[in-house]
Amino acid sequence: KLKDYDIEKNFNKLTFGNLRNILSCIIKTDTELHNLPGLTTSEERKNFTSVYKNYIDDRDCYTHGILFFLYPSMEPILRVKTHKGDNIYVKYEKDVFTHNLLTYNYLTKIISDIREYLQTKINSH
Numbered sequence: 001k002l003k004d005y006d007i008e009k010n011f012n013k014l015t016f017g018n019l020r021n022i023l024s025c026i027i028k029t030d031t032e033l034h035n036l037p038g039l040t041t042s043e044e045r046k047n048f049t050s051v052y053k054n055y056i057d058d059r060d061c062y063t064h065g066i067l068f069f070l071y072p073s074m075e076p077i078l079r080v081k082t083h084k085g086d087n088i089y090v091k092y093e094k095d096v097f098t099h100n101l102l103t104y105n106y107l108t109k110i111i112s113d114i115r116e117y118l119q120t121k122i123n124s125h
Helices: 007-013 016-029 031-035 042-064 094-124
Strands: 066-069 076-081 087-091
Touching: 016 031, 016 042, 031 094, 042 076, 042 094
Parallel strands: none
Antiparallel strands: 066 076, 076 087
C-alpha cells in the first residue's frame, strides 16, 4: 500500500492520513522503537496508531466543518460530514477541546520520544 504513495516523487502531496500510515508502518516494523514508553506492547502500538487516526479524522471534521449557532441560546455547533457523506451536528463544548488537548499531548509525547531516539541514533553514527 505504501508503494502507491511514491514517497520520493509525491512527498509534498501526501495527506496527514498518508503520513500517519507511513509512521504506523515504521512503528510496526522497527522493533527498536518498541522499547519506547507507549510503544512497548502490540496493544500500545495499536492504540497509538488508532488514536492518531481518530485525531486526524477529528481534525478534518473541525477544519472543514461549518460553524452555526443555535437560536435562541446561541450555542455554537459545527456541521460536519461523516465518512459516509452525511451531515451531523456536533456541540462545540469544553469537553471537546479538553479531549483534543489531552490527545494532542499523548501523541506529541510519543512522537517526541521517537524523534529524540532517532536523533540520538543519527548522532551516534
